Amino acid sequence: MGSCAVDGGCPSDYVAVAISSVSMILLLMRSLLPFLIHKVPHVKGSGFWLSAIQVFASFNLLVSIVVSLRFLKFERRHRWQSCYIWEAWIEGPLGFGLLLSCRIAQAYQLYFIFVKRRLPPIRTFVFLPLILLPWIAAATLIHTRRRLNVRCHMKTLWIIPATCLHAFYVIPLVGYTAAIRHIEFRFHEVKDLWRGILVAAASVAIWVAAYILNEIHEDIAWLQVSSRFVLLITTSVFVLIFFSISSSQPLLSQISLRKREPREVVTMGRALGIPDSGLLLERGPNPLVDPNEALDKLLENKRFRQSFMAFADSCLAGENVHFYEEVHELGKIPLDDPVRRIYMTRYIIQKYIVAGAPMEVNISHQTRQGILCTTDLAHPNLFKDAMHELLQLMTMNLAKDYWSSMFFMELKEEISMRQDGQELEHFEGRNFSPRLSFVENSDDPFHPENASKVSTFDSHDSTLR
Numbered sequence: 001m002g003s004c005a006v007d008g009g010c011p012s013d014y015v016a017v018a019i020s021s022v023s024m025i026l027l028l029m030r031s032l033l034p035f036l037i038h039k040v041p042h043v044k045g046s047g048f049w050l051s052a053i054q055v056f057a058s059f060n061l062l063v064s065i066v067v068s069l070r071f072l073k074f075e076r077r078h079r080w081q082s083c084y085i086w087e088a089w090i091e092g093p094l095g096f097g098l099l100l101s102c103r104i105a106q107a108y109q110l111y112f113i114f115v116k117r118r119l120p121p122i123r124t125f126v127f128l129p130l131i132l133l134p135w136i137a138a139a140t141l142i143h144t145r146r147r148l149n150v151r152c153h154m155k156t157l158w159i160i161p162a163t164c165l166h167a168f169y170v171i172p173l174v175g176y177t178a179a180i181r182h183i184e185f186r187f188h189e190v191k192d193l194w195r196g197i198l199v200a201a202a203s204v205a206i207w208v209a210a211y212i213l214n215e216i217h218e219d220i221a222w223l224q225v226s227s228r229f230v231l232l233i234t235t236s237v238f239v240l241i242f243f244s245i246s247s248s249q250p251l252l253s254q255i256s257l258r259k260r261e262p263r264e265v266v267t268m269g270r271a272l273g274i275p276d277s278g279l280l281l282e283r284g285p286n287p288l289v290d291p292n293e294a295l296d297k298l299l300e301n302k303r304f305r306q307s308f309m310a311f312a313d314s315c316l317a318g319e320n321v322h323f324y325e326e327v328h329e330l331g332k333i334p335l336d337d338p339v340r341r342i343y344m345t346r347y348i349i350q351k352y353i354v355a356g357a358p359m360e361v362n363i364s365h366q367t368r369q370g371i372l373c374t375t376d377l378a379h380p381n382l383f384k385d386a387m388h389e390l391l392q393l394m395t396m397n398l399a400k401d402y403w404s405s406m407f408f409m410e411l412k413e414e415i416s417m418r419q420d421g422q423e424l425e426h427f428e429g430r431n432f433s434p435r436l437s438f439v440e441n442s443d444d445p446f447h448p449e450n451a452s453k454v455s456t457f458d459s460h461d462s463t464l465r
Contacts, residue, residue, distance in 0.1 A: 005221035006151070009073030012225055016232040017071050020062045023236035027243055031055055050102045050124065051243075057102065058239035061095035065235055068152045069214065069228045083152035088139040092165075097135035099242065100169040100200065101128055107176035107193055114183045114342055117377045119349070131172075138165055153215045163208045170200055186272060186343055192245045199245070203238035207231060268347040269329040272340050289411065291403050295395045299324060304411065311407040312398055319359035320390045320398070323352045327383045338378040345377045353386075363389050 004010035031051060066072065068086040105127055112120040120127070138161070142148065147158050154162065177193040214227040289304050299305045305325065312318040330344045352361045353371050367385045374382055402408055 004073070005224040006070075007073050008070035010225050012229045013071040016229045016236075017066055020066065020232055020236040023240045024059060024062060027055060027058060027240050030240075030244055050105060053128075054099060054102045054243050057095055057098035058243060060090050061099060061235060061239060062232070064091035064095050065228075065232050069231070070151075071228065071232065083148040083150075084143045087148060087152045088142045092139050093132050093135040096166060097132055097169065098128075099239070100173065101131040103193075103196055103200075103242075104131055104169070104173050104176065107173055107180070110183075110185075110189055110193075111176050111180050113346060113377065114185070114339065115180055117338070117342065118375050119372060119377075134165060134168070138162070151218065153218060156216065159212060159215050163211065166204050166208065170197060170204065173197055173200070184339055186340060195245050196242055199238065199241050203234055203242075206234045207238070210234065268344055269326065272333070272343055274329050274332050274340075274344075289408075289415070295399050296391050303415075307407050307411045308398070308402060311402050311405055312394075314407075315398065315401070317398060319352065319361050320394050322359060323348070323361050323390060324387065326352075327387055330383070331380075335378075335380060341378040345382060348383070361386065361390060362393065 004013070064086040067081060068083060068091060074081070105124055108127065109120050109124070112118060122130070142154070142158070147154050173193070174197055177190065177197060181190055183190065210227045210231040213223055214231065217223045217227075289298065289301065299308065299321075305321070309318060309321040309325070312321045326344075326348050330341065330348065333341045333344060335341070349371065351357055352359050353363075353368060354360070363386045367389060371382060371386065376382075
């Protein structure tokens, strides 16, 4: 017990490392399986990168604890095992600090988007380093002052500021969550944030207690082994639960990996409960398509829109039509439901408007900046100028080629066949002969009442004979 408490390699150490490895594997599965199994589309915005950074920070935190507290026994110490690399930098700024900073960034975004109804003024890639500045300053101070001994332990006077720094990062998370508690979120973001705060607070309390015992009582072997065991197990559970209740991917909250038949979530419109039909309805049982009609009127025809979208996708220019359809999906949400409108607006901006978006549309810089700098994400005319520009672009380019394409020929043939089928169905549904269509029931010899009269007359006539 005495030698392994100093050099590492105790049985409990290997058990803790195995548990932490399992938790990391489960975390990776939790982050990747929805995309691999259910083919969930993701938007490469701040929500995606915050989730990826949380996985990276969780891995750093676990590995730094294993290396710095000597859970594994090495024959000799190497330069890469330096206490200042793992204890001061990777465990602090790149581990726990980065993990909590990602959750603070999520709460910060939710506050500006749903309370202020505008995009955050500070981009995520700038906001994260700003939050990490206290951790970076603390790591720099510890490194320059050389406050770690050969066992990666600090003196008593340095332990208190280090532990307070962990608790300090829970405070802004509580503040932002309290500021958005009155918003009726669709995907329970506030509930997830409060649960994350409770998990973080409880984990930090246990983590700090085990950390202080491990740092102070270096001479008690059993306390060293048990405290670092509790420290790693608590951290393993913390990173797994903390990521599992992340609110950065609202579409993933609609999917449960425990269900055999998961709910199909293809678009944000379906996740928000927007009906597939509504404003964009076919204008009759078999609407005709007139090439001389305005494109925006034609796109209200659901079947034409599907055909035109397929043609645009084949020309690698389908983002304009997809943008048009999703903006009209936004129009189906009532104006007195700003929360759902903001969800849909934010999704459209991340998918089509921001620079480098997966389906970035070709609009003017002025129009793009007007959308990104809006002070009301729920405004009904937010995408009006962008829609006007894209309709002009599609009219001049895609529409001209569409009328001579096979997609339009197939659409005309389908409409013609449906019209012929409906006429035949309408014809077969009427239960009378065309030749006797103007004969009333009283004069119809084939009517049941008259048929009985004819039968009676014939029998009476045969009797007379």
